[in-house]
Amino acid sequence: xxxxxxxxxxxxxxxxxxxxxxxxxxxxxxxxxxxxxxxxxxxxxxxxxxxxxxxxxxxxxxxxxxxxxxxxxxxxxxxxxxxxxxxxxxxxxxxxxxxxxxxxxxxxxxxxxxxxxxxxxxxxxxxxxxxxxxxxxxxxxxxxxxxxxxxxxxxxxxxxxxxxxxxxxxxxxxxxxxxxxxxxxxxxxxxxxxxxxxxxxxxxxxxxxxxxxxxxxxxxxxxxxxxxxxxxxxxxxxxxxxxxxxxxxxxxxxxxxxxxxxxxxxxxxxxxxxxxxxxxxxxxxxxxxxxxxxxxxxxxxxxxxxxxxxxxxxxxxxxxxxxxxxxxxxxxxxxxxxxxxxxxxxxxxxxxxxxxxxxxxxxxxxxxxxxxxxxxxxxxxxxxxxxxxxxxxxxxxxxxxxxxxxxxxxxxxxx
Amino acid sequence: xxxxxxxxxxxxxxxxxxxxxxxxxxxxxxxxxxxxxxxxxxxxxxxxxxxxxxxxxxxxxxxxxxxxxxxxxxxxxxxxxxxxxxxxxxxxxxxxxxxxxxxxxxxxxxxxxxxxxxxxxxxxxxxxxxxxxxxxxxxxxxxxxxxxxxxxxxxxxxxxxxxxxxxxxxxxxxxxxxxxxxxxxxxxxxxxxxxxxxxxxxxxxxxxxxxxxxxxxxxxxxxxxxxxxxxxxxxxxxxxxxxxxxxxxxxxxxxxxxxxxxxxxxxxxxxxxxxxxxxxxxxxxxxxxxxxxxxxxxxxxxxxxxxxxxxxxxxxxxxxx
Numbered sequence: 144x145x146x147x148x149x150x151x152x153x154x155x156x157x158x159x160x161x162x163x164x165x166x167x168x169x170x171x172x173x174x175x176x177x178x179x180x181x182x183x184x185x186x187x188x189x190x191x192x193x194x195x196x197x198x199x200x201x202x203x204x205x206x207x208x209x210x211x212x213x214x215x216x217x218x219x220x221x222x223x224x225x226x227x228x229x230x231x232x233x234x235x236x237x238x239x240x241x242x243x244x245x246x247x248x249x250x251x252x253x254x255x256x257x258x259x260x261x262x263x264x265x266x267x268x269x270x271x272x273x274x275x276x277x278x279x280x281x282x283x284x285x286x287x288x289x290x291x292x293x294x295x296x297x298x299x300x301x302x303x304x305x306x307x308x309x310x311x312x313x314x315x316x317x318x319x320x321x322x323x324x325x326x327x328x329x330x331x332x333x334x335x336x337x338x339x340x341x342x343x344x345x346x347x348x349x350x351x352x353x354x355x356x357x358x359x360x361x362x363x364x365x366x367x368x369x370x371x372x373x374x375x376x377x378x379x380x381x382x383x384x385x386x387x388x389x390x391x392x393x394x395x396x397x398x399x400x401x402x403x404x405x406x407x408x409x410x411x412x413x414x415x416x417x418x419x420x421x422x423x424x425x426x427x428x429x430x431x432x433x434x435x436x437x438x439x440x441x442x443x444x445x446x447x448x449x450x451x452x453x454x455x456x457x458x459x460x461x462x463x464x465x466x467x468x469x470x471x472x473x474x475x476x477x478x479x480x481x482x483x484x485x486x487x488x489x490x491x492x493x494x495x496x497x498x499x500x501x502x503x504x505x506x507x508x509x510x511x512x513x514x515x516x517x518x519x520x521x522x523x524x525x526x527x528x529x530x531x532x533x534x535x536x537x538x539x540x541x542x543x544x545x546x547x548x549x550x551x552x553x554x555x556x557x558x
Numbered sequence: 559x560x561x562x563x564x565x566x567x568x569x570x571x572x573x574x575x576x577x578x579x580x581x582x583x584x585x586x587x588x589x590x591x592x593x594x595x596x597x598x599x600x601x602x603x604x605x606x607x608x609x610x611x612x613x614x615x616x617x618x619x620x621x622x623x624x625x626x627x628x629x630x631x632x633x634x635x636x637x638x639x640x641x642x643x644x645x646x647x648x649x650x651x652x653x654x655x656x657x658x659x660x661x662x663x664x665x666x667x668x669x670x671x672x673x674x675x676x677x678x679x680x681x682x683x684x685x686x687x688x689x690x691x692x693x694x695x696x697x698x699x700x701x702x703x704x705x706x707x708x709x710x711x712x713x714x715x716x717x718x719x720x721x722x723x724x725x726x727x728x729x730x731x732x733x734x735x736x737x738x739x740x741x742x743x744x745x746x747x748x749x750x751x752x753x754x755x756x757x758x759x760x761x762x763x764x765x766x767x768x769x770x771x772x773x774x775x776x777x778x779x780x781x782x783x784x785x786x787x788x789x790x791x792x793x794x795x796x797x798x799x800x801x802x803x804x805x806x807x808x809x810x811x812x813x814x815x816x817x818x819x820x821x822x823x824x825x826x827x828x829x830x831x832x833x834x835x836x837x838x839x840x841x842x843x844x845x846x847x848x849x850x851x852x853x854x855x856x857x858x859x860x861x862x863x864x865x866x867x868x869x870x871x872x873x874x875x876x877x878x879x
Contacts (some may be wrong), residue, residue: 209839210839212626213625213626213839213842214625216625216626216627216628217623217625217626217628217629217844218628218629219628219629235626235842236626238624238626239624239625239626239627239628239631239842240627241626241627241628328822330822380714380729380732381714381732382732382818382820382821382822383818383820384818384820385709385731385818385821386709386710386713386716387713387714387715387732390713390715390716391715394715396715444628445628518624518842519841521840521841522840522841525819525824525825525836525840528820528822529822529824529825531822532734532822532823532825532826535822536733536734536822536823537734547647550647551646551647551648554642554645554646554647555646555841555843557642
């Protein structure tokens with residue numbers, strides 16, 4: 144027994160000695176696919192510059208990752224040093240105040256203010272004015288459409304982008320000529336119209352004072368246009384990221400999708416690789432500049448290695464080379480403005496028939512207004528979407544639907 | 559509770575006089591502690607994963623807590639969360655959905671499982687285990703596989719089911735009405751085998767003499783089922799229906815895996831358990847989510863009690879009283 148104990152002590156001592164001699168710090172990055180690929184690909188360059196800081200990447204599926212981070216923040220244990228946060232969760236997470244304020248020393252994100260589009264920093268800033276995260280990539284909104292099907296119907300890009308009535312008319316013509324739907328879901332129209340003509344400083348669902356805006360004219364117009372598109376029969380009635388949606392792209396049944404520019408990468412890589420060369424990217428209809436998605440990195444207040452974490456976040460977000468590598472390899476559109484100016488961005492994209500769409504996306508990114516996010520945005524989105532479904536499926540009156548959505552949101556956001 | 563342990567130590571042989579006294583004492587202590595050590599794993603696991611979450615959720619339901627803000631952000635609101643949950647329009651909606659699913663998937667389960675079990679019991683001999691196993695497979699199939707297969711089968715545009723049906727394609731998972739039917743069907747499909755196994759086990763205890771006597775009296779197979787098997791199955795029916803009731807009221811997996819949360823019909827198939835999950839992980843309101851879980855518990859308890867009153871006259875008369 145004593146010999147066993149001695150062996151154990153020896154082993155423990157050896158471990159301590161090893162730790163002391165190497166003196167490396169290991170930081171943890173909690174992330175999710177596909178974002179993890181960009182971080183993983185950047186590691187060799189990171190290690191070359193920081194041989195003393197190891198990075199352990201823990202990647203869970205999208206929903207699991209955000210659930211896990213919620214519970215980790217709740218208990219304050221097991222938190223990573225660097226946390227990846229998707230746009231959908233950024234409002235909720237930054238609103239919680241569980242992260243370091245990157246504007247305060249020892250962080251110097253104030254100096255990076257001009258390095259990123261203003262709207263992305265607004266998304267990562269909470270009501271107290273704390274900057275909780277830096278953007279890793281952004282999703283300038285674009286309309287991806289099948290140029291071949293459009294040509295078959297005798298339509299041009301201008302027919303899609305001028306305004307909503309011509310968009311819907313073009314959809315009808317396209318459907319008659321080719322049988323293809325210009326929209327996967329009429330909900331996409333609602334989403335974009337809600338983002339147009341927002342007064343500065345106003346959120347999508349809440350104004351600056353936290354008042355719920357859900358029954359104003361913008362919402363009525365969005366619902367009306369969505370319903371008009373649905374009634375015209377130009378939507379395929381599929382939900383994003385379902386089998387039908389994917390099949391719709393592959394078979395050419397869905398001929399258009401408004402989304403972040405990153406969708407082009409997804410289409411090319413797995414959604415519909417066989418349709419290469421047939422897609423084009425256009426500005427969103429009606430002169431709207433919007434952003435879809437985007438990823439962020441934050442440092443939890445309870446992280447153990449904050450200095451190293453901050454260095455790593457800067458390396459992922461504010462390093463031109465990392466940002467360009469992510470664009471080149473994975474199609475992640477750079478959040479860093481100086482990276483957006485690189486000639487790589489203006490290169491023709493084979494999947495889009497040689498279109499230099501990066502220029503359009505860069506232009507859009509520069510024009511997206513800074514819309515403040517609210518921690519209840521996700522909930523409000525659910526409530527509005529559910530009521531829109533009632534309008535579409537059950538013929539519910541738009542004003543009644545919006546009033547119901549408003550009641551629910553006010554109830555939920557009581558605190 | 560402690561008596562077996564004390565008697566155990568009393569029975570322990572006295573330490574031999576020549577052995578060292580301390581070693582004997584140690585051994586005695588070890589003997590006394592050993593039973594505790596043996597049952598400890600269960601109690602530790604139960605305490606950590608069963609009891610603590612249970613008690614903590616009661617505590618949590620009395621607080622307002624945005625989980626992402628950390629434990630320090632909890633603040634006491636008393637019963638406010640309960641009132642808040644009850645007045646939430648989606649809570650009542652989710653309850654109605656849950657009850658609808660409980661009936662629409664629960665009733666057919668038993669209406670089919672009873673005769674099916676009887677049929678298997680009476681007609682199959684050698685192939686019985688195989689058939690029962692086949693019916694039981696869905697019960698032990700992983701939910702990911704189920705989601706994958708059923709979303710493919712029920713796909714609107716390229717699903718096998720629509721391909722076989724005449725007429726315009728039905729949007730099984732994207733239309734309010736059909737999405738509910740589809741989910742109820744999947745629940746039915748998944749738990750039918752479980753009920754068949756329950757009823758089969760009860761049928762096997764029924765003595766063959768009774769059927770023989772019935773046959774001699776000229777009873778048909780249907781009459782044997784109706785007048786011999788069914789009355790004797792009552793206790794098992796009570797048990798199986800109670801399990802179905804509890805399980806269906808906690809329904810979470812099937813709607814969650816079949817209908818993406820972004821889908822427009824997601825709220826139409828939202829059960830109370832999915833609502834609770836959304837409240838916690840989408841809205842970040844863990845206090846209200848805990849309150850919802852306890853409200854659900856009370857509803858299940860009340861309905862189970864009602865079921866015992868209604869159904870369990872013979873089967874579970876003790877429970878009812």
